[in-house]
Amino acid sequence: MPLTAGIVTALVGFTSSFAVVLAGLRAVGASDAQAASGLLALTLSFGVGILWLSWRSKAPVTLAWSTPGAALLAGAGTPDGGWPAAVGAFLTAGVLIALTGLLPPLGRLMAKIPTALAQAMLAGVLLPLCVAPFKALGSAPLLVAPVILCWLVMMKLAPRWSVPASLAVALAVIGLHIALNGGSVPADRLLPELHWTTPEFSLPAVAGLALPLFIVTMASQNIPGVAVLKSFGYAAPWKPSMLVTGAGTVLGAPFGGHAINLAALSAALAAGEEAGTDRARRWIAAFTSGLAYLVLAAFSAALVTVVAMAPQGLLEAVAGLALLGTMASAIASALAVAEERIGASVTFLLAVSGLSIAGIGAAFWALLAGIVVRWVLKDRSTAERP
Structure with a gap:
C-alpha cells in the first residue's frame, strides 16, 4: 500500500500542475527548450530531495514545484533583462528559502506577513x-469544451483525478489536432535535456519576481506543508527541508527551475491512511514518490514538445482549471477576517491590475499597498478606542 500511495502521489502531483509550470516559465521569457529544461530540473531536484528527506527523517516528507509561484510568473510577464533576469530571480528566491532555514529571524519575519494579504496577492x-x-x-x-466537461464530471466522481483526467483529454485533443493538420512530433525533441542559462541580476527582477516568488512559496506551500504533516501527527524537519529546497532551487535555477518547496495538497496522499495503517512505514510512500518523480522526469521533454503543438489557449485552459481550487481557497482565506478585508481587497485588486512601476511587477506593489492600508486602518481603529 505505501508503494501504491507513493506512485499515486507522484502522478497526481506531476500531472495536476505541470501545465501551470510551463505557462509560468514561458511567460517570463523561456523558449520551449528552456521550459522543458526547467520542468526537468524541477522534477529531478525535488525527486532527489524527497528521497533524502524521507529516508533521513523516516517521515512522509514530500516536495513539489511551487505551483503558486509558477502562477505568479504567468501573471508577471517577461522582466527587463528577459529570461536570464528571470533565472537570476529564481536563484535569489532559492537563496532566501535556504536562509529561512539557517536564520530563525528571517523565518519569524516571514511569519509576520499577514496571511490575508499573502493570500489576497x-x-x-x-x-x-x-x-x-x-x-x-x-x-x-469544440476544443476546450471536452476538457472542461471532463474536469466537471471528475470533480463530481473523483476530485483528486479531475485535473489529470482533463489533461488526458487535452492531450487527446492535441493529438487529434496534429493528425488533422498533417503535423508530426519531432523525434529529436522527445528526449530530456538540460539547457544552461547564465543568471543576470537586476533590482526590478529581484523586487518584482524573486521576493513575491519567495513569499508566495513560503506562505502558500512551505507553511501549509508543515501544517499538513502536523495534521497527520508528523513533525516536518523544518531546517533540513528549507536547506534542501533552497539548495535545490539554486542548483536548478540556471537550468530553468523556478522554485521547489514542501508539498501541501499532495502531501496528504503520502501521509494519510492511503499510505497504510502503520504510520511508522508511511515514509516509504514518500520515498516511492521520489523514485516515481525521477521516472516522470524522463517524459518532461516529450510533454513540452506535444503541448507546444497545442491549439492556442488549450494549455492555459488546463492550467486555469488546475488553479481554480487554489484560487477559491486563497479568496476565502483573504476575506475570512472582517478587519482584514479592505487591505486584502486592495492587495487583490492591485495584483489583478498588472500595474508595473520602474520595471517592478504588480505582485510586489500589491503586497506593499496592502501592508500600508492595513497599517493605516489598524492605527485608526486603535486610536478610536476609548
Missing part, C-alpha cells in the same frame, strides 16, 4: 489564469 495573481478556460471556451469551444 496569490488570488489576484491566479485570477487571470483561472479566467483563461472560459475565454478559450469562447474562442475555441
Whole structure:
C-alpha cells in the first residue's frame, strides 16, 4: 500500500500542475527548450530531495514545484533583462528559502506577513489564469469544451483525478489536432535535456519576481506543508527541508527551475491512511514518490514538445482549471477576517491590475499597498478606542 500511495502521489502531483509550470516559465521569457529544461530540473531536484528527506527523517516528507509561484510568473510577464533576469530571480528566491532555514529571524519575519494579504496577492495573481478556460471556451469551444466537461464530471466522481483526467483529454485533443493538420512530433525533441542559462541580476527582477516568488512559496506551500504533516501527527524537519529546497532551487535555477518547496495538497496522499495503517512505514510512500518523480522526469521533454503543438489557449485552459481550487481557497482565506478585508481587497485588486512601476511587477506593489492600508486602518481603529 505505501508503494501504491507513493506512485499515486507522484502522478497526481506531476500531472495536476505541470501545465501551470510551463505557462509560468514561458511567460517570463523561456523558449520551449528552456521550459522543458526547467520542468526537468524541477522534477529531478525535488525527486532527489524527497528521497533524502524521507529516508533521513523516516517521515512522509514530500516536495513539489511551487505551483503558486509558477502562477505568479504567468501573471508577471517577461522582466527587463528577459529570461536570464528571470533565472537570476529564481536563484535569489532559492537563496532566501535556504536562509529561512539557517536564520530563525528571517523565518519569524516571514511569519509576520499577514496571511490575508499573502493570500489576497496569490488570488489576484491566479485570477487571470483561472479566467483563461472560459475565454478559450469562447474562442475555441469544440476544443476546450471536452476538457472542461471532463474536469466537471471528475470533480463530481473523483476530485483528486479531475485535473489529470482533463489533461488526458487535452492531450487527446492535441493529438487529434496534429493528425488533422498533417503535423508530426519531432523525434529529436522527445528526449530530456538540460539547457544552461547564465543568471543576470537586476533590482526590478529581484523586487518584482524573486521576493513575491519567495513569499508566495513560503506562505502558500512551505507553511501549509508543515501544517499538513502536523495534521497527520508528523513533525516536518523544518531546517533540513528549507536547506534542501533552497539548495535545490539554486542548483536548478540556471537550468530553468523556478522554485521547489514542501508539498501541501499532495502531501496528504503520502501521509494519510492511503499510505497504510502503520504510520511508522508511511515514509516509504514518500520515498516511492521520489523514485516515481525521477521516472516522470524522463517524459518532461516529450510533454513540452506535444503541448507546444497545442491549439492556442488549450494549455492555459488546463492550467486555469488546475488553479481554480487554489484560487477559491486563497479568496476565502483573504476575506475570512472582517478587519482584514479592505487591505486584502486592495492587495487583490492591485495584483489583478498588472500595474508595473520602474520595471517592478504588480505582485510586489500589491503586497506593499496592502501592508500600508492595513497599517493605516489598524492605527485608526486603535486610536478610536476609548
